Amino acid sequence: MKHTIHSHQNHVTWDNAIPPVHEIDPGEKLRFEVQDASNGQLSYRSTAADVAALDFGQVNPVNGPVYVKGAQPGDTLEVHIENFGPQSWGWTAVIPGFGLLHEAFPDPYLKTWDLSGGRAQFTDGIEIPIAPFPGTIGTALPEPGAHSIVPPRKNGGNMDIRHLTRGTKLYLPVWTEGALFSVGDTHAAQGDGEVCGTAIEAPMDIDLSFKLHKGKQIAEPQFETPGPLHHTSSGKGFYVTTGHAEDLLTAVKKAIEYMIEHITTTYRLSDVEAYALCSVAVDLKISEVVDMPNHLVSAYLPLDIFK
Amino acid sequence: MKHTIHSHQNHVTWDNAIPPVHEIDPGEKLRFEVQDASNGQLSYRSTAADVAALDFGQVNPVNGPVYVKGAQPGDTLEVHIENFGPQSWGWTAVIPGFGLLHEAFPDPYLKTWDLSGGRAQFTDGIEIPIAPFPGTIGTALPEPGAHSIVPPRKNGGNMDIRHLTRGTKLYLPVWTEGALFSVGDTHAAQGDGEVCGTAIEAPMDIDLSFKLHKGKQIAEPQFETPGPLHHTSSGKGFYVTTGHAEDLLTAVKKAIEYMIEHITTTYRLSDVEAYALCSVAVDLKISEVVDMPNHLVSAYLPLDIFK
Numbered sequence: 017m018k019h020t021i022h023s024h025q026n027h028v029t030w031d032n033a034i035p036p037v038h039e040i041d042p043g044e045k046l047r048f049e050v051q052d053a054s055n056g057q058l059s060y061r062s063t064a065a066d067v068a069a070l071d072f073g074q075v076n077p078v079n080g081p082v083y084v085k086g087a088q089p090g091d092t093l094e095v096h097i098e099n100f101g102p103q104s105w106g107w108t109a110v111i112p113g114f115g116l117l118h119e120a121f122p123d124p125y126l127k128t129w130d131l132s133g134g135r136a137q138f139t140d141g142i143e144i145p146i147a148p149f150p151g152t153i154g155t156a157l158p159e160p161g162a163h164s165i166v167p168p169r170k171n172g173g174n175m176d177i178r179h180l181t182r183g184t185k186l187y188l189p190v191w192t193e194g195a196l197f198s199v200g201d202t203h204a205a206q207g208d209g210e211v212c213g214t215a216i217e218a219p220m221d222i223d224l225s226f227k228l229h230k231g232k233q234i235a236e237p238q239f240e241t242p243g244p245l246h247h248t249s250s251g252k253g254f255y256v257t258t259g260h261a262e263d264l265l266t267a268v269k270k271a272i273e274y275m276i277e278h279i280t281t282t283y284r285l286s287d288v289e290a291y292a293l294c295s296v297a298v299d300l301k302i303s304e305v306v307d308m309p310n311h312l313v314s315a316y317l318p319l320d321i322f323k
Numbered sequence: 324m325k326h327t328i329h330s331h332q333n334h335v336t337w338d339n340a341i342p343p344v345h346e347i348d349p350g351e352k353l354r355f356e357v358q359d360a361s362n363g364q365l366s367y368r369s370t371a372a373d374v375a376a377l378d379f380g381q382v383n384p385v386n387g388p389v390y391v392k393g394a395q396p397g398d399t400l401e402v403h404i405e406n407f408g409p410q411s412w413g414w415t416a417v418i419p420g421f422g423l424l425h426e427a428f429p430d431p432y433l434k435t436w437d438l439s440g441g442r443a444q445f446t447d448g449i450e451i452p453i454a455p456f457p458g459t460i461g462t463a464l465p466e467p468g469a470h471s472i473v474p475p476r477k478n479g480g481n482m483d484i485r486h487l488t489r490g491t492k493l494y495l496p497v498w499t500e501g502a503l504f505s506v507g508d509t510h511a512a513q514g515d516g517e518v519c520g521t522a523i524e525a526p527m528d529i530d531l532s533f534k535l536h537k538g539k540q541i542a543e544p545q546f547e548t549p550g551p552l553h554h555t556s557s558g559k560g561f562y563v564t565t566g567h568a569e570d571l572l573t574a575v576k577k578a579i580e581y582m583i584e585h586i587t588t589t590y591r592l593s594d595v596e597a598y599a600l601c602s603v604a605v606d607l608k609i610s611e612v613v614d615m616p617n618h619l620v621s622a623y624l625p626l627d628i629f630k
Contacts, residue, residue, distance in 0.1 A: 168565075168611070168614055176611035210611045243559060243626075258475075268609065
């Protein structure tokens with residue numbers, strides 16, 4: 017019987033002064049009951065008006081911190097992503113002022129998903145493959161005080177790496193005594209980039225085990241994940257838009273703008289629906305980063321989401 | 324019997340005043356005998372000294388231009404990538420002053436590949452899956468004069484998109500009467516990003532057919548490619564390094580620096596060998612581009628290249 021870190025045992029900033037909620041020896045397994053990224057502010061019946069009213073001081077809670085005995089700065093904490101519990105519902109939002117194209121999409125938008133059947137239907141005829149992962153996972157920072165949980169940092173955190181799926185071994189740098197590990201922000205699915213700012217945000221349980229590598233030092237998180245990668249084996253292939261620019265962010269924006277145009281003209285979705293669909297299903301790849309002065313970014317839409 | 328555009332029928336800048344070498348009707352197929360990106364300056368027996376002596380005015384030749392009857396600005400040229408001929412040899416170089424980490428790698432480096440057996444062996448025990456594609460493919464630009472062929476542009480060009488593999492339908496904007504299509508710079512394999520600046524550069528034939536979409540206007544190239552994507556179904560999984568930064572290019576550099584360190588410590592390759600291996604096999608993904616102020620880029624090493 018593994019110990020459970022409950023959803024109320026959470027915190028919403030990285031602060032190494034937050035007292036641990038539990039202590040483990042390396043080798044132990046834990047279950048985390050993860051709340052959704054709104055921290056319970058949204059529900060399946062919520063609307064765009066509820067998105068506009070979100071209290072940002074409460075978003076992106078992480079369960080923990082967990083003190084790992086023997087962990088010291090300069091060690092690496094290996095986190096084995098063992099299993100995910102079932103997902104009953106999820107949400108995808110466009111939040112004013114947030115997201116890649118926040119200037120073009122100033123209004124709140126909300127899509128809620130019924131995930132209880134093990135399927136994620138966007139609209140009639142569009143279904144997203146479920147591939148759960150934790151959006152935020154990390155150790156405490158060495159710098160004192162409260163640090164925003166929104167950006168990813170050298171401790172991991174809100175990395176939103178969609179391949180932290182079942183079977184992944186994640187390596188996190190230990191920056192403080194006891195590592196002070198936390199996890200949250202579980203996603204049922206996401207595209208590489210998470211362009212609208214949210215994935216299929218879904219509360220779920222996650223089972224993790226831990227191993228400590230004494231004296232193995234890494235500067236930022238690394239991981240090993242089983243193949244094949246989720247979303248990449250679309251039997252129907254991919255439709256891809258490209259954007260070139262002297263800076264990568266402009267290239268990303270162009271590729272996603274073209275993809276939104278492609279989706280709205282091909283599948284009769286609105287602009288904001290296409291933007292949200294990109295966030296949960298479209299993958300951003302850096303095709304080339306050397307042919308000066310222009311870089312090229314490609315946005316890949318897997319065609320097997322269209323039934 | 325399809326018409327052939329021979330390797331000497333090439334040019335090394337984008338210039339819409341270059342006279343067409345051939346004229347086709349939409350629907351026709353063509354074979355292009357593509358020279359390697361050094362334009363014959365390197366051979367299987369070349370060394371790093373030959374890289375240092377490269378004449379950059381001659382690099383990256385493209386076969387053409389081909390005049391497509393009826394093509395006008397505002398149309399889209401669909402290019403169907405039908406087939407590739409066999410590859411006998413290839414090269415991968417670090418060219419001084421070029422590549423993502425050119426400051427850390429100031430010296431010329433050259434690896435030549437015997438591809439005649441249908442295999443691409445990097446060193447004993449490391450083999451790269453062959454997945455040929457054209458690195459440079461495009462139409463003429465509307466602006467007069469000679470434009471460098473190195474950067475990708477709104478006409479396509481040196482996009483180095485590794486998924487322009489067999490069966491791909493590439494959509495190119497037409498900017499001038501007749502489209503003035505050219506193709507070259509064939510690669511036997513490459514990772515997303517092409518970080519050292521070169522792929523497995525290999526001369527080969529490429530068969531293409533063409534279709535014209537009158538009045539269909541796109542701002543930059545788009546394409547549709549069959550699934551599953553090459554390199555993504557590694558049964559052995561992937562080792563991944565991550566880099567976060569406020570700008571994507573810094574995040575890319577960090578992820579690749581960490582990957583070079585991982586490869587050199589794990590597989591006993593030199594730094595420059597690891598850098599070249601990243602260029603031909605490691606894929607750059609933008610994991611998140613919204614968690615302000617930091618972006619996160621991940622570099623994926625497919626583990627099935629290690630035998």
